[in-house]
Amino acid sequence: MRTRLVLFALAAVVTFACGGASSGGGSTTTGDAITFGAPLGLTGSLTKESTLTQQGYDLWVDWVNKQGGITINGVKHPVKIIYHDDTSNSNQSAVLMQKLITEEKVNFLLGPYGSAATATDAAIAEQNQVPMVEANGAAQAIFNQGYKYTFGVLSPANKYLQGVVDMAATLSPKPTTIAMLSADDNFSVEVADSINQYAPTKGFQVVLYKKYKSGATNLVAEVQAAKASNADILLNSGHLQEAIAINKAAKEQKLNAKIAAYSVGPSTPDFISALGKDADYVYDGSQWTPQVKYTPSFFLSVKDYVAAYKAKYPGQGDPDYHVAESTAACLAFQRAIENAKSTDPKKVRDALAKLDVMTFFGQIKFDSRGINIYKPMVVEQIQAGVHHTVYPPSVADVTAKFPTPSWDQR
Amino acid sequence: MGNFAQLVILGLLAGGVYVAVGVGFGLVWGVLNIVNLSHGALVIVGAYITWQLFTAFHLDPFLTLPVDALILFALGYAIQRGVINRVIRAPLLFTFLLTFGINLIVINVLLLLFKSDFRSVTPSYSGSGIELGPVVVSYTRLAALAVAILLAAGLAFVLNRTRTGLAIQAVGADRDAAQLVGIDLRHTYALTFAIGAACAGVAGGLISLIQAVTPTAGEPYTLQAFVVVILGGLGRVSATVLGGLLFGLIEVFAQSIPGSGSVYANAIAFGLLVLVLVVRPQGLIGRLR
Numbered sequence: 001m002r003t004r005l006v007l008f009a010l011a012a013v014v015t016f017a018c019g020g021a022s023s024g025g026g027s028t029t030t031g032d033a034i035t036f037g038a039p040l041g042l043t044g045s046l047t048k049e050s051t052l053t054q055q056g057y058d059l060w061v062d063w064v065n066k067q068g069g070i071t072i073n074g075v076k077h078p079v080k081i082i083y084h085d086d087t088s089n090s091n092q093s094a095v096l097m098q099k100l101i102t103e104e105k106v107n108f109l110l111g112p113y114g115s116a117a118t119a120t121d122a123a124i125a126e127q128n129q130v131p132m133v134e135a136n137g138a139a140q141a142i143f144n145q146g147y148k149y150t151f152g153v154l155s156p157a158n159k160y161l162q163g164v165v166d167m168a169a170t171l172s173p174k175p176t177t178i179a180m181l182s183a184d185d186n187f188s189v190e191v192a193d194s195i196n197q198y199a200p201t202k203g204f205q206v207v208l209y210k211k212y213k214s215g216a217t218n219l220v221a222e223v224q225a226a227k228a229s230n231a232d233i234l235l236n237s238g239h240l241q242e243a244i245a246i247n248k249a250a251k252e253q254k255l256n257a258k259i260a261a262y263s264v265g266p267s268t269p270d271f272i273s274a275l276g277k278d279a280d281y282v283y284d285g286s287q288w289t290p291q292v293k294y295t296p297s298f299f300l301s302v303k304d305y306v307a308a309y310k311a312k313y314p315g316q317g318d319p320d321y322h323v324a325e326s327t328a329a330c331l332a333f334q335r336a337i338e339n340a341k342s343t344d345p346k347k348v349r350d351a352l353a354k355l356d357v358m359t360f361f362g363q364i365k366f367d368s369r370g371i372n373i374y375k376p377m378v379v380e381q382i383q384a385g386v387h388h389t390v391y392p393p394s395v396a397d398v399t400a401k402f403p404t405p406s407w408d409q410r
Numbered sequence: 411m412g413n414f415a416q417l418v419i420l421g422l423l424a425g426g427v428y429v430a431v432g433v434g435f436g437l438v439w440g441v442l443n444i445v446n447l448s449h450g451a452l453v454i455v456g457a458y459i460t461w462q463l464f465t466a467f468h469l470d471p472f473l474t475l476p477v478d479a480l481i482l483f484a485l486g487y488a489i490q491r492g493v494i495n496r497v498i499r500a501p502l503l504f505t506f507l508l509t510f511g512i513n514l515i516v517i518n519v520l521l522l523l524f525k526s527d528f529r530s531v532t533p534s535y536s537g538s539g540i541e542l543g544p545v546v547v548s549y550t551r552l553a554a555l556a557v558a559i560l561l562a563a564g565l566a567f568v569l570n571r572t573r574t575g576l577a578i579q580a581v582g583a584d585r586d587a588a589q590l591v592g593i594d595l596r597h598t599y600a601l602t603f604a605i606g607a608a609c610a611g612v613a614g615g616l617i618s619l620i621q622a623v624t625p626t627a628g629e630p631y632t633l634q635a636f637v638v639v640i641l642g643g644l645g646r647v648s649a650t651v652l653g654g655l656l657f658g659l660i661e662v663f664a665q666s667i668p669g670s671g672s673v674y675a676n677a678i679a680f681g682l683l684v685l686v687l688v689v690r691p692q693g694l695i696g697r698l699r
Contacts, residue, residue, distance in 0.1 A: 043518065045626045047526030184673045212665065212672040217621050217630060220420045221665035222672060228413055240528055244622035248530070251537030252548035253420075274530035274622050278537065407537060 030068070031075040034343055036333070037082045037100030038110040039121070044088025045215075048240070048270070049322055050113040053136055055313055056326025057081055057110060060334075062312065063299065070337050077343075082106060086117065093117040097124040107343050108132070110329055111152075113322075115139035115187040122150040131336075131349045135329035136322065139187040143369040149345075151352050151370045153328045153361065155377050157187050158194035160285040161235055163379045164261040165195060167283075167391035168233060169202045171402050175232030175258050177207045181222045181246065183214040183238035191237040191263045207231050216242060223249040226257075233259040240265040244274050251278055251407050258403035259283060261379075269317045272385055279382045281404040283390070286380045287321040288361055291389040291397045296360045299331055305360045318387070328361035335364075412544030417662055419547055425658025426555030430616055431631050432638035432650040433562050434609030437569075440644045441582035441602045444494065444505045448513035449635055450628030451520075452607050456482055456614025457623040458520060461529045464618075471531045471619055472553060478611035486607025491600040498599060513632075520625035528622040536619065554616040559651065561612055565605070566647040578602050582645075637683050643696015652694060 038057060041050035061079055068076035082104055086093035093112045100106045101124070109125050111118050111134020118137025125132035126147045134150065138157040142150065168175050178199055182192035189211070196206050208229040212222050223246060226234055234257035236246050243265030250260065261283035265271050272279045290306045300308060305327070309319040332355060337343060340351035356365040362375035379391035381400055390400040435449045456478040463469040463477060489512060497504045539548040569575035580588040581598045589595050617623065617631075634657065642653025660679050665672035686693065 043521065045624070047521065047626070048528065048624065051526060210669070210672065213676060215630070216672075216675075217627070218424050218661060219665075220424060221417065221662045224413070224416060224420060225666055225668075241622045241624070241627070244528060244530055245620070248532070248537070248620060252539060252546070252551065253416075254539075254541070254546050268528075270528040270622070274528055274532065276532045278532060 029075050031072065031077040033080050034070060034077045034108070034337070035080045035082060035104070035106045036108050036110050036330075037084075037097070037104060037106035039084045039086040039093040039096035039100070039112045039117070041088030041093075041113055041117070042083070042085040044086075046088040046113050048268075049136070050088070052268075052320060052322035053113045053326045054083065055309070055319070056135065056323040056328075057330055059305075059308060059312060059323070060299075060327045060330035063308070064330075064334060070334050072337065072343070073341055081110065086112060088113075090114070090117040090120045094120040094124050097121045098128075101128045101130055106130075108333055108337075108345070108348065110326075110333075111135055111137060115142060115157075116185070118142055118150075118152075119186075122147050125149045129349075130345050131333075131352055133329040133332045133352065135325040137187075139190050140369075140371065141186055141190070143371045147370065149349055151332065151366050151372075153332050153364050153372050153375075154287050154325045155375050156371050156373060157190035158198075159373075159377045160191045160263045161195050161237065161261060162198055163285050163377045163391055164233075164235070164259070164283055165199050165202055165204060167379050167400065168204070168259055170391075171400070174203075175403075176203070177205050177229070177231040178233045178235055179208040179226040179229045179231035179257075180206055180210070180235045180237065181219070181226060182209070182211050182236070183216075183242060184211045185214040188214065188237040188239075188263065192235075195235060195237070204233070212238075212242075214239070214242075217245060219245050220249050220253065222246070223253050223255055226250075227253055227255040231257065233257060233261070235261050235263075236265075237263040238265075240268055240270060244271065247275055247278060247282065254407055256404075256406040260404060261285070266382055267320050267380055267387065268322075269320070272382060272387075277385070277410065280384060280410070281381065281401060283379055283381050283400075285377050286389075287375075287377060288324040289321070289378055289380055289387065289389045289395075290318045292362065292378060292395045294358060294360060294362050297358050298335070299327075300360055302360045324361050328359055328364060331359050331361070332357075332364050416545045417666055418659070419545055421659035421662035422655055423548070423551040423555050423658070424662055425655035426551065426558040427613065427616055427620065427654075428634055428638050428657045429651050429654030430554070430558040430561055430609065430613035431635045432642070432654045433558075433565055433647060434606035434613070435632075435635035436639040436642075436644060436647070436650045437565065437609070438603055438606035439639060441578055442490075442494075442498065442599060443502070444498075444509065444603075445502070445636070446603075446606065447506065447509040447632055448489075448516055449606075449610055450630070450632035451513045451516035452482060452486070452610040452628070453614040453617060453631050454520065454623060454625060454628035455485070455516060456611030457618035457627075458524055458529070458614075459611065460615035460618045461531050461623065464531045464533070471533060471615060472557070475557065475612050475615045478615045479608040482611030482614075483604045483608040486610075487600045487604035489607070490603035491596065494603065495596050495599055517625045517628070524625065526624055526626075528624055529618070530622045531618045533619075550619050554619065557612065557616060558654070561609060562647050562651045565609065568605070569647065574601065578605075637679060640683055640693060641686055643690075643693020645697035646695060649693055649695045656694075 109132035642649035
């Protein structure tokens, strides 16, 4: 009994001594933790993309906490993210956002995955006047509501496939006709509509514009229509699952386009693992690739970022753009909080509106609606099972393999 | 004209998958009076087995189908014997809820085992096919249709020509009378569900060839199986075959309506379903019960 008492007393003395040392030690002190809240589809149909989003957020948390946290007026504040599973349901996402704000009293909000959930969550952020920086909702509909508290670090939907069109215009012999297959959700339709308007200005003719039900598993009729249209370029504005289904059907039905490009899908490792050699020659518009050449003013360089990802998530290949843009959302918050020198939501919101910073993800600067129109999209092509950046030339690591050989000649 | 012929072919080939998905669902519904909401999830279990065998052992996906069937048979037997049998005489809502719960469990176990990555089986011969003038027929899809028809024929044979099958039909017709003549009800129930699950497994193997699969990818197939079975009619395997092929054709033709027609493909298919229910409640060639 006595030895226990002695031990307890010793432990108490040691604890006090250390506590005293750490608070009286360095010039910077540790302040309260800054908490961020994010509802993510950790189960349900968006699990894959939501997990990538979470990886991006967590990479930043690791890095910033290793530095001691976010510095405000010389005080380092460690950060913490509270996640909730919204089961890939946008209504549930909004409910959880409200819970994060009122019950868990988070300081700031990070976006969910997808335009649908981001749109419902933006309304909650606005009502409660808590800033939300999101990285995975590119539909401009989110930003056309006059919201003041929602910011998106990614290039908006209308830019997704414009890079592919720009690239096609530089190729020779120049392809001239486009067949567009688009899912009917908000984001995909925005991507497709923008191409409908943009392509003619670059000398292309959209000969087919066909919408299908978002999430469709059977797309043989759409592929057949594209084949019948005999277009040089096949564009798909949809999702990973549809991209794989279209690519499979295109091979089966011998749809030989000179360019096949998808808005979403090919940038993920799944596209290549699911399709093997059939994934070659496919293009996609990407927010970011591991090959881009930006010179960041803080955080990691592109190369170090890729290395940090591979160290934390071994065996998953390079980080794809979902991961990178999610990290970028955190960086926007960090810099805005530092600039605001406060965690006051209004002051941070104003600092976000004024933010202009170069990161590994590219420039982050928001227009008056809160979306980042300043960062360009890049075009990727899969060559021999590997992602390469092919456009714009300033960041490309290889030239595009054009035209895509017909299925029989591969 | 070439395009029309191609669409007919595409519709029939797509229908093959729906036949495979529908037969097991129809059997369980017809005999056990269970609308099995976990059917789509069981289909996806089959898809993952095929994918696993293909990636790990480079086994041809068509050779994995018997493995799918066997594993799903065992799983189905266990589910029915251990869980659903306990509420089999309760009102329909109970089995509804129960199979919905099983659906969630299966999906989440798949998520734990395989993560949410998109998987697909792409063998070297995928995409090759015969070209008859302007019409292309993919070998994989043709083989999938053949497998589906064989599956249906095999099921019809078992149900109509074997003692076990006749026992299953007897239970479907009148469970109390069947019990009176000495049929082991619990075993027969479990057997029926097991056969249904085995069919789902085969369907899953076929599906892994034509689309990307995730743990949640089965949900649309439960719904499609439902439509296929109603369209053809309950109580006959041949009715499900007709329903499946018809559903494939309807879907493909609806999707090829110019412009945004394909957005309404589901609406058109379900509209027809309502029409069939109004005009012929027993389905196109189903048996009245």
